[in-house]
Amino acid sequence: INIELPGEKARTEAAQRLKIGLYFATWWALNVVFNIYNKKVLNAFPYPWLTSTLSLAAGSLMMLISWATRVADVPKVNLDFWKALFPVAVAHTIGHVAATVSMSKVAASFTHIIKSGEPAFSVLVSRFFLGEAFPLPVYLSLVPIIGGCTLAAVTELNFNMIGFMGAMISNLAFVFRNIFSKKGMKGMSVSGMNYYACLSILSLLILPPFAIAVEGPKMWAAGWQTAMSQIGPNFVWWVAAQSVFYHLYNQVSYMSLDQISPLTFSVGNTMKRISVIVSSIIIFHTPVQPVNAIGAAIAILGTFLYSQAKQ
Ligand code: 3PG
Numbered sequence: 001i002n003i004e005l006p007g008e009k010a011r012t013e014a015a016q017r018l019k020i021g022l023y024f025a026t027w028w029a030l031n032v033v034f035n036i037y038n039k040k041v042l043n044a045f046p047y048p049w050l051t052s053t054l055s056l057a058a059g060s061l062m063m064l065i066s067w068a069t070r071v072a073d074v075p076k077v078n079l080d081f082w083k084a085l086f087p088v089a090v091a092h093t094i095g096h097v098a099a100t101v102s103m104s105k106v107a108a109s110f111t112h113i114i115k116s117g118e119p120a121f122s123v124l125v126s127r128f129f130l131g132e133a134f135p136l137p138v139y140l141s142l143v144p145i146i147g148g149c150t151l152a153a154v155t156e157l158n159f160n161m162i163g164f165m166g167a168m169i170s171n172l173a174f175v176f177r178n179i180f181s182k183k184g185m186k187g188m189s190v191s192g193m194n195y196y197a198c199l200s201i202l203s204l205l206i207l208p209p210f211a212i213a214v215e216g217p218k219m220w221a222a223g224w225q226t227a228m229s230q231i232g233p234n235f236v237w238w239v240a241a242q243s244v245f246y247h248l249y250n251q252v253s254y255m256s257l258d259q260i261s262p263l264t265f266s267v268g269n270t271m272k273r274i275s276v277i278v279s280s281i282i283i284f285h286t287p288v289q290p291v292n293a294i295g296a297a298i299a300i301l302g303t304f305l306y307s308q309a310k311q
Helices: 006-044 048-068 079-105 108-115 118-128 136-154 161-185 192-214 217-231 234-257 262-283 290-310
Strands: none
Touching (some): 006 048, 006 108, 006 217, 006 234, 048 079, 048 192, 048 234, 079 108, 079 192, 108 136, 108 161, 108 290, 118 136, 118 161, 118 262, 118 290, 136 290, 217 234, 234 262, 262 290
């Protein structure tokens, strides 16, 4: 018989909370670093289709090396797994490229303010595509999310339609990614880390032909030369940093998804956006009008109300 003493139970719970806290802190910190370097790179080298491809390539390479050297367990997956992963990878690729295109056109903070509206997309897609109904408070929580995002968008000083639409498309694609990945993960015994690794590899197989069609080696070569002449050799490190940190923050987020409910995850994701919005405004000296900040705050408050209402 396993008798757990009350003190022991409290200690186990505290240890679990500490572990999740560490996951969250690591996830946010890695994400802030990714966003800063991603924006620095895109300011000097505005080719988001290539930087998105490089992020996926860095992650795929890191994981292939980890598997080859047995640092990470090689996942035991079959053809059915890859088939189920395919729609997830399509949605992941679209969501990633769209967010990066957005980042290349507007302030990083603006992309993330619009991306804080993701729960609204989740509810609307579930309602209209899956016929899922929600209690009234869930719908009511969409009012501040949509209202706050709208207020932030109309008062954004450097508004750009492609930047706005990129963030909106990313929201829609990531909602589908989450729906498909829930279905795809069912019954599979793959860790969060390996699931994300396979997702990166499959996305990397999908993206390059499109990246070449939209941008292509000629533009990249000319842009690279300009960036190197403006920034110097440090530019290579910026590109490496944005690529490696993209993989790391996503890997940690999938690892924490293993430990927590999707709801806790979405609250964590919103808190992550706050740290990205605040730090990018400080680092890039982004001009913000008070009414613009109020719009962002209302949208973020709305996502918290949403998570409470869903509970
Ligand atoms: C990307 O480039 O994929 C996005 O910036 C990621 O957005 P996320 O903050 O939802 O992971």
